[in-house]
Every structure is written in structure tokens, then in C-alpha cells.
Amino acid sequence: MIKKRALISVSDKTGIIAFAKGLAEQGIEIISTGGTKAVLDQEGIATISIEEVTDFPEMMDGRVKTLHPKIHGGLLGRRDLSSHLEAMEQYGIQPIDFVCVNLYPFKETILKKDVTREEAIENIDIGGPSMLRSAAKNHPFVTVVVDPKDYDQILMELSESGETMLSTRQKLAAKVFRHTAAYDALIAEYLTDAVGEHEPETLTLTYDLKQVLRYGENSHQHASFYQNTLPTSFSIASATQLHGKELSYNNIKDADAAIRISREFDQPTVVAVKHMNPCGIGIGETINEAYQSAYAADPVSIFGGIIVLNREVDGETAEKMHKLFLEIIIAPSFSQEAFNILSSKKNLRLMTLDFSKKDESKEDEKVSVLGGLLVQNQDLIEEKTENWQVVTKRTPTDDELKALEFAWKTVKHVKSNAIVVANSHQTLGIGAGQMNRVGSVQIAISQAGKKANEAVLASDAFFPMGDSVEYAGKHGIKAIVQPGGSIKDQESIDMADKYGIAMVFTDVRHFRH
Structure with missing residues (x-):
């Protein structure tokens, strides 16, 4: 009877000694490579080298060692098809029943400061994902493990029945394809960014589970929190x-x-x-x-x-x-x-x-919609008050200009239609998310109350007519900052002049939906 075989090749060696010993105690032969083999040998765990299986030397600085029919044939051969079994016998291919592989540390490499592109490329694993995919595809017959957290489950099942359950192999196979997909997505993201491609024909994203939440927006909704694989x-x-x-x-x-x-x-x-x-x-x-x-x-x-x-x-x-x-x-x-x-x-x-x-968080924003995903860069445009255009007869005072700048920084973070009433150090009233702009103006000024007198007002987008400016003027607003750009800008300017309001245009809009 042919002994069962396991192939072990891991970068992360957490728990690998105990796992390999457990397999060996079940009479399973262990094939191993490079650094993993050295570690197992040092612990007195008998191993077979890849070269002994393939009868072919490792070459090209380790780039080519497991990409061989005697490896992939042993992983992919179906034990329930006579044609597969005959081919394996004809070409001296022995089945491999267990695969324990984790991949070159690509993520850890690109997170290093001043990493070179060459170093990053050399840490793209080829043989590892290939073996994992082959084994996972053939999971009815092969147990494949990529996560040290799963070692104990496999050993427990082997000790109880001499084999792993099909349901376990199915779960592990799914985990493998998630793992290799995330690995490839990270490589794709790195290389895409490196060549300056901003609108790739496909967008593959990868995140790591951070927390399963008690519920979502409401108690009847399920929710989870995922973090960027490359943390922000x-x-x-x-x-x-x-x-x-x-x-x-x-x-x-x-x-x-x-x-x-x-x-x-x-x-x-x-x-x-x-x-x-x-x-x-x-x-x-x-x-x-x-x-x-x-x-x-x-x-x-x-x-x-x-x-x-x-x-x-x-x-x-x-x-x-x-x-x-x-x-x-x-x-x-x-x-x-x-x-x-x-x-x-x-x-x-x-x-x-x-x-x-705080200035390093410049990743794109991604928002899901039914059937798709919207992607845009963050609203991080650099603005300088010296580029603002005074469009009224009166120019803002220095104090008013400070207040306008404060209000303008704030209004870009308020849900549109957005209005902020403020002084130079404090918001006084905020009108958010109204269906018409004058409604937001009324809310913000009402909240500010008497403090609106002598305060300033910021609007995230232009005023479509003069009614908002008139309302502001009647309640003592002394200066307004807004993007401008309406076909009725002059109506707003004239209204500002009527009430002695200083108004500036920024030529930048800050909608936030």
C-alpha cells in the first residue's frame, strides 16, 4: 500500500513543527523544500526533498522547483478515474494527499520603507499559489491548508478517523482560493500603482476581517468591518x-x-x-x-x-x-x-x-451602489485664500477672512446641501442634507440665533438665486464664501451688496453626498 504524502513549504513557520510531527505520527511521508526542510530536519522529522520526487534540480535561484508534473500530477490526479490513475502509474507520479503551503511575504516586503521594485518582484510567489490552486481544485481527494489556525483541526480529524472530512476539505479549499485571490489582488494593486494606471479595466480589492459587528445600521442587519490589507x-x-x-x-x-x-x-x-x-x-x-x-x-x-x-x-x-x-x-x-x-x-x-x-491617508474613496462600485480620489484639493475672488463692493476684513477660511474647511465635510455659519474659532450653526439650499441656510442661521449677527457663512455649492443671500443679510451675516458658477451669480452679488455683505468665490465646489 502506498503511503500517504504531504507537501510542506511555508514562509510563516508558526506551528509547523507540531503539525509536521502530527502528520508523521499518522505515517504520512513529508515532502519539503528549502528553508522549511532545514527546519524540519533539524527537529528530527524525516523529509523527502523536492529533487528526490521530481528527479530534477532546483534552479534559477529557487524560481523553478515545484513547477513539475510529478508535483502537480500528484496534486491534480483524480483517485476515482482510472485514466488518471493509469497516467500516474505510467509516469511514476505518486499522489500527494496533503498540502501545507503559505506564500512569499509580498505584503510584508512592500510595507518595508524604501523597498525596491526588484525586491518586491522577487517576493511574488509563483510555485506556492500554483500548488495551492491545484490542491484546492482537487479537494475531494487532497487536504490543503494555508492558515496555521487550521492545523489542529486537521490533526484532530486524522487522529479520530485516519482522514479528514470532505466538509473540512471543502472549507479549506474555499479558504485557499480566497487567500490566493487576495495575494494576487495585492500584487495587481502594487504593479498598477507603480505604472500610474488610474482606471484599470478591472478592479480587484482585498481587505482583512477586523471585526464581526453586533449588527449593522439597524438591529436586523448583519455587518462586518474589514480593514485595508495594507493598513491606512x-x-x-x-x-x-x-x-x-x-x-x-x-x-x-x-x-x-x-x-x-x-x-x-x-x-x-x-x-x-x-x-x-x-x-x-x-x-x-x-x-x-x-x-x-x-x-x-x-x-x-x-x-x-x-x-x-x-x-x-x-x-x-x-x-x-x-x-x-x-x-x-x-x-x-x-x-x-x-x-x-x-x-x-x-x-x-x-x-x-x-x-x-494625518496627511498620509490619501487612498481612493469607494462607495457601493446596487450592482456596482463608485471610486473617486478624496476631496483633498489644496486651496489658498489668496486665490479667492472678492466679487462684492466690500472686501472681507482680516477677522472675517479667518472666519471664512474656518467655515470653508468645515462645510466640505457637511452633507450637501451644506451651510455653515461660524466665527473665526467656532461653528455657530450647521444646515445639512436639505433638499434645497435656502432650507439649509434657514436651519444654520436659526441654530446660530443671535450669534449669526456679525458671523460669516459658507456654502458648499453656488446659490442658484439671491434668496439665500437675502435671508443671510436680514439676519446679520457679514461675509459669505461660496464657489460661484451659477448663471444667477450676479443676483447673489447684488443682494450681498444690498446688505453690505462681503462675498468671495472660491471656484471650487465641495458637494458631499
């Missing part, structure tokens, strides 16, 4: 949770929105978000001062919100936040005093994030 440093996916219950689907989306907004500001800034819209943004000389401005911007909506601070949270600021019900607080760090104060709330999620990486 400044992202909710890379944040470290120090305290509190696990994140929910809506938490993740809100936190993502808050993190994006925080990128806009270098001075001490606090961003409060509800339902993916800012409800309060404040800047100050200190993070405590910034928090007070953010809170005062909308002390009602901040309840149950997500807070992002771009400086360490100190004890004084923590005491103020502790008085509120908040879902998440994200910051570069927490002082020990602040952590002790805030962690007394067992459900409050405290998270840290590396804000030094």
Missing part, C-alpha cells in the same frame, strides 16, 4: 481602543467622518459629530479651550456624539466631557488623570490615533 495609518481601522464596549456600524461611520474633519486643522481642535455631520467644531490656544468652543457650538446635539481631539486629553478637559453621554472619544493620547476620569464610564470608548500620519 490615520483611520478608524488603525485606531487603538483603550477602553469601552466594541464599536458599532454607526460608530465606525461617524468616527470616520470625525477623523476626516480633524485633518483640516493644525491648531488645537475639537470635532463633535452626529450622524456623519459635524455638530460642533472649535479651535483654541489649548485643547480645553477648543473643547469649550465645540461644546458651546451645539450643546444639545453633542449628546451621544463622537468627539475627536487633535491634542492629548488632559484632566480638565476630561472632567468636562465626563459630564456628557458620549459614544467615542478619539485623541493622540490621554493623560493618566484623563484616562482615569473617563474610563469610569464602562461603555465609553476611548481610542488613540497617530495624528502625525
Whole structure:
């Protein structure tokens, strides 16, 4: 009776000694290659070299060693077809019943600083994926494993019945094809980026499961959270949770929105978000001062919100936040005093994030629609106030210009139709997601109340007519920033002049749907 054989060739050698010993104890012969063989031999585990099986030397710096009929014939030959068995006997091909392979560390290679393209190319595995695919295709007869987490299951089944269950082989085969697909997708992404191709004819994406969520947007929806295989440093996916219950689907989306907004500001800034819209943004000389401005911007909506601070949270600021019900607080760090104060709330999620990486998060945005995927680069256009065009008789004062710049940075993160009323350090009123622009203007000004007098207003897109400007003028708005570009721009300009409003055009629109 021909002994069963296993082929083992792994880059990640986690658990491989115990697994190989377990196979050997079941009387299974082990074929191995290179570094894996050396490790097994050192542990006294008997192995057969690839060269002994193929009767052909390894060559081309290891590029060619397992791509041989005596390997792939042993993997692909069907044990239930006489024609396959006859061919295997005729050409001296012995079946291979187990394959344990993981691949050259391509991901780890390209994550290294200053990696060369040549080094990346040399870490593209060819033989490994080929063996995995062959074995997975023939899973009715071959057990194939790519993940060390599955070693124990295989050994347990072998010890119980002398073979693995078909259902296990089916699951492992599916896992193999996911693994090789992800591996190829990463290589394709790397090479596509290297040649500057922005619209490839096919788009293959790969992500790693980070968390199975309790539910989705609503309790009856299932949801999972996947992270980029090449992690984005400044992202909710890379944040470290120090305290509190696990994140929910809506938490993740809100936190993502808050993190994006925080990128806009270098001075001490606090961003409060509800339902993916800012409800309060404040800047100050200190993070405590910034928090007070953010809170005062909308002390009602901040309840149950997500807070992002771009400086360490100190004890004084923590005491103020502790008085509120908040879902998440994200910051570069927490002082020990602040952590002790805030962690007394067992459900409050405290998270840290590396804000030094905030300008590195430039990946494309991807949004699913029924039947497809929309892809665009992020709205990261660099804008300078010196390029803005004053279109009214009155020019903004220096203080108004600072306020306009603050409002303009904010409005790009508000769902369109978007209006922001602000001063130079604080949002005062935000109108978001309305079906007409004047509705957003009314909401923002109503929220600002008396503070709208002497404040400025930003609109993410042009005013289609003068009614919004008229409403702003009647409520004391002193300056407006908007893209311009309407066929009725002059109507808005004339209305601004009527109320003594200084208005500037940016020539850039910031819709956010």
C-alpha cells in the first residue's frame, strides 16, 4: 500500500513543527523544500526533498522547483478515474494527499520603507499559489491548508478517523482560493500603482476581517468591518481602543467622518459629530479651550456624539466631557488623570490615533451602489485664500477672512446641501442634507440665533438665486464664501451688496453626498 504524502513549504513557520510531527505520527511521508526542510530536519522529522520526487534540480535561484508534473500530477490526479490513475502509474507520479503551503511575504516586503521594485518582484510567489490552486481544485481527494489556525483541526480529524472530512476539505479549499485571490489582488494593486494606471479595466480589492459587528445600521442587519490589507495609518481601522464596549456600524461611520474633519486643522481642535455631520467644531490656544468652543457650538446635539481631539486629553478637559453621554472619544493620547476620569464610564470608548500620519491617508474613496462600485480620489484639493475672488463692493476684513477660511474647511465635510455659519474659532450653526439650499441656510442661521449677527457663512455649492443671500443679510451675516458658477451669480452679488455683505468665490465646489 502506498503511503500517504504531504507537501510542506511555508514562509510563516508558526506551528509547523507540531503539525509536521502530527502528520508523521499518522505515517504520512513529508515532502519539503528549502528553508522549511532545514527546519524540519533539524527537529528530527524525516523529509523527502523536492529533487528526490521530481528527479530534477532546483534552479534559477529557487524560481523553478515545484513547477513539475510529478508535483502537480500528484496534486491534480483524480483517485476515482482510472485514466488518471493509469497516467500516474505510467509516469511514476505518486499522489500527494496533503498540502501545507503559505506564500512569499509580498505584503510584508512592500510595507518595508524604501523597498525596491526588484525586491518586491522577487517576493511574488509563483510555485506556492500554483500548488495551492491545484490542491484546492482537487479537494475531494487532497487536504490543503494555508492558515496555521487550521492545523489542529486537521490533526484532530486524522487522529479520530485516519482522514479528514470532505466538509473540512471543502472549507479549506474555499479558504485557499480566497487567500490566493487576495495575494494576487495585492500584487495587481502594487504593479498598477507603480505604472500610474488610474482606471484599470478591472478592479480587484482585498481587505482583512477586523471585526464581526453586533449588527449593522439597524438591529436586523448583519455587518462586518474589514480593514485595508495594507493598513491606512490615520483611520478608524488603525485606531487603538483603550477602553469601552466594541464599536458599532454607526460608530465606525461617524468616527470616520470625525477623523476626516480633524485633518483640516493644525491648531488645537475639537470635532463633535452626529450622524456623519459635524455638530460642533472649535479651535483654541489649548485643547480645553477648543473643547469649550465645540461644546458651546451645539450643546444639545453633542449628546451621544463622537468627539475627536487633535491634542492629548488632559484632566480638565476630561472632567468636562465626563459630564456628557458620549459614544467615542478619539485623541493622540490621554493623560493618566484623563484616562482615569473617563474610563469610569464602562461603555465609553476611548481610542488613540497617530495624528502625525494625518496627511498620509490619501487612498481612493469607494462607495457601493446596487450592482456596482463608485471610486473617486478624496476631496483633498489644496486651496489658498489668496486665490479667492472678492466679487462684492466690500472686501472681507482680516477677522472675517479667518472666519471664512474656518467655515470653508468645515462645510466640505457637511452633507450637501451644506451651510455653515461660524466665527473665526467656532461653528455657530450647521444646515445639512436639505433638499434645497435656502432650507439649509434657514436651519444654520436659526441654530446660530443671535450669534449669526456679525458671523460669516459658507456654502458648499453656488446659490442658484439671491434668496439665500437675502435671508443671510436680514439676519446679520457679514461675509459669505461660496464657489460661484451659477448663471444667477450676479443676483447673489447684488443682494450681498444690498446688505453690505462681503462675498468671495472660491471656484471650487465641495458637494458631499
